[in-house]
Each structure stands twice: as C-alpha cells, then as structure tokens.
Amino acid sequence: MDGGVDLLIPVKMLHAAKSRLLGALDGGARDPRLHSSLVIALALDTATAAREAVGVRRVHVLTADSTTAAAVRADGFSVVTDHHDAGLNAALRHGSEWLRNHVGADRIGALQADLPALTALELGAAIAAAGQSRGFCPDRQGTGTTFLLAARGEALDPRFGVGSARRHREAGAVELRGSWPTLRCDVDTAADLGEAASLGLGPRTAELFERADQVGARRPARRGA
Ligand SMILES: Nc1nc2c(ncn2[C@@H]2O[C@H](COP(=O)(O)OP(=O)(O)OP(=O)(O)O)[C@@H](O)[C@H]2O)c(=O)[nH]1
Ligand SMILES: C=C(OP(=O)(O)O)C(=O)O
Numbered sequence: 458m459d460g461g462v463d464l465l466i467p468v469k470m471l472h473a474a475k476s477r478l479l480g481a482l483d484g485g486a487r488d489p490r491l492h493s494s495l496v497i498a499l500a501l502d503t504a505t506a507a508r509e510a511v512g513v514r515r516v517h518v519l520t521a522d523s524t525t526a527a528a529v530r531a532d533g534f535s536v537v538t539d540h541h542d543a544g545l546n547a548a549l550r551h552g553s554e555w556l557r558n559h560v561g562a563d564r565i566g567a568l569q570a571d572l573p574a575l576t577a578l579e580l581g582a583a584i585a586a587a588g589q590s591r592g593f594c595p596d597r598q599g600t601g602t603t604f605l606l607a608a609r610g611e612a613l614d615p616r617f618g619v620g621s622a623r624r625h626r627e628a629g630a631v632e633l634r635g636s637w638p639t640l641r642c643d644v645d646t647a648a649d650l651g652e653a654a655s656l657g658l659g660p661r662t663a664e665l666f667e668r669a670d671q672v673g674a675r676r677p678a679r680r681g682a
Contacts, residue, residue, distance in 0.1 A: 460514055461513055461515075462513050462514055462565065462606065463560065463562035463564065464513055464517065464567070465519045465549060465567045466567075466569075467518075467539070467549060467570060468496065468500050468520040468522060468570045469520070470542050473542075475499070477645050477646050478492070478496075481495065481647055481677075482495055482666070491665075494665060496525070496570075497524070497661075498659075499571045499644065499661075499662055500529065501528065501529065501659075502659025502660065502661045503568065503569070503570055503575050503659070504532070505659065506577050506580065506639075508534075511585070512585060513581075515535060516534055516535070517534070517535040517537045517556065518534050518537070519536075519537045519539050519549070520537075521538065545615070545617045546615045546616065546617055550612070550613065550614075552567075553567075557612070563609055564606075564608075564610075565612070565613050566604065566606040567604070567605045567615055569602075571645070572639065572643055572644075573644060573658050573661075574656035574658060575640060575642075579635075579637035579640045580604070580640055583606075583633045583637055586634075587633055590631045591607055591608040591614075591631065592606045593606070593630040594640055595622040595632065596641050596643050597638070597642055600619075600620055600621075601617075601619075601620075602617060602625055605625060642656055654666075
C-alpha cells in the first residue's frame with residue numbers, strides 16, 4: 458500500500474545557516490536575531506507548503522538547533538534530531554535511517570529548507586511524476602538539487618553539495634522535469650530572494666519583510682521591478 462512520503466527538511470545551526478543572506482533583512486546591519494528569524498521563516502514556509510502536498514505522509518525538520526526545533530514543533534512539525542551537524546549528507550543519512558527505524562517510513566524524501574515560494578501543488582506534482590522511481594528535482598540554475606526522493610523501501614543516498622544535480626543523476630535518480638518554479642526556487646542570495654518574491658513569498662517570510670520595510674530595510678526586489 459502507498460503510505461506517502463516522509464519528508465526531511467534539514468536546517469543547520471542558526472548561527473551558521475544561510476550565511477549569504479546575513480543582513481538581508483536589515484540593510485546589511487547583520488543582526489543575528491533577525492537573521493535567525495529569517496532562517497526559521499524560510500523553513501516554516503517550506504514545511505507548511507510541503508505538509509499540504511498530495512503524497513506527503515509527514516514532514517520532519519532535521520536539526521541540531523534547539524531554537525529551530527522549538528519553533529517548528531510549535532507549528533506541529535516533527536523534529537528529527539541531528540546530534541552532530543556533521544554536514545548535510547551525513548545528517549540526511551542519519552535522518553533517513555532514523556525514520557526507517559523509528560516511524561516505519563518506507564518512502565523518504567529530502568526537501569531543501571529554503572523554498573519560501575513553494576506551493577503544495579508543485580511538490581505534489583513532482584512526487585506524482587516520480588512514480589515509484591528514485592527521483593530528484595534540480596534547482597532553477599540546473600546544477601543544485603531542491604528535492605530528492607528515494608524509491609520505496611530504499612535509503613535516501615543523498616549527494617547534496619556543489620553540482621549535486623549531476624551527482625544525483627549519475628547515481629541513478631530520475632530527473633523530474635516538470636515546470637515547477639516554486640519547487641526550484643531555493644534562496645541562497647538576495648537575487649534569489651527577489652526571484653522568490655516574484656513567485657509569491659510564503660506568509661512567514663513575507664511578514665518579516667513587511668516589518669523590515671516599515672523600519673526602512675528594503676524588500677527583496679522583484680524580478681523586472
Ligand atoms: N541538519 C542539518 N542541516 C544542514 C547541515 N548542513 C547543511 N544543512 C542544511 O542544508 C541546506 C543546504 O545547506 P548549505 O547549502 O550548506 O547552507 P545554507 O544554510 O543553505 O547557506 P550558506 O550558509 O549561505 O551556504 C540548508 O537548509 C542547511 O540548513 C547539517 O549538518 N545538518
Ligand atoms: C546543497 C545544495 O544547495 P544549496 O547550496 O543551494 O543550499 C545542493 O543543491 O545540493
């Protein structure tokens with residue numbers, strides 16, 4: 458029986474996360490508390506859309522960070538503790554084994570935590586497109602990976618990092634090729650934030666930028682604006 462995908466969303470320690478976005482909310486002042494709230498907002502918008510997607514059984518945030526864990530638990534997400542913060546692929550291998558051993562997960566996926574424009578429709582379409590295969594979705598540049606889905610009963614075998622799209626392809630994952638701009642739009646830079654704003658930011662991220670705007674910081678510039 459098809460029980461749906463248990464999805465891991467990895468978030469590293471807040472002081473180290475999304476370093477290229479440091480200062481994005483405060484005109485470069487780089488307030489660490491504001492930065493932490495941005496990292497958490499990105500993850501919550503991603504996780505909230507993912508939870509609504511057809512084919513998803515449960516969303517688990519994978520983190521060693523206690524502030525992140527508390528914030529996502531408050532919104533009803535499960536937390537898988539990454540004790541080591543030993544790098545993304547090691548964390549995902551640990552998370553994948555934990556889900557197989559502790560919650561009986563038989564189909565596991567990994568979704569990047571920085572997809573603030575994600576819609577449930579697009580993630581559901583990508584899961585459907587994968588069928589029973591191991592699949593991955595490249596980012597909008599075509600080189601990275603925003604979503605990796607194991608075949609049923611198999612471990613995740615993640616190969617994230619620079620050039621991960623090629624590595625996932627070479628390792629036998631099927632490239633999921635639909636036109637899913639919100640699933641492909643991970644945000645590493647201010648320019649990426651502008652792209653996500655053009656697609657429509659999720660409510661947590663949008664609210665942070667609304668508030669920042671009121672105190673004079675710039676909103677992410679929309680494409681073509
Ligand atoms: N749980 C966990 N998540 C990780 C770890 N390393 C990276 N991640 C997460 O994996 C995703 C991609 O990580 P990176 O590309 O290394 O870093 P980033 O935080 O997106 O951004 P930069 O600091 O700007 O490189 C992000 O959501 C990270 O929070 C880890 O060791 N443990
Ligand atoms: C880790 C990856 O992405 P990013 O560095 O954009 O978060 C990846 O695409 O494999």
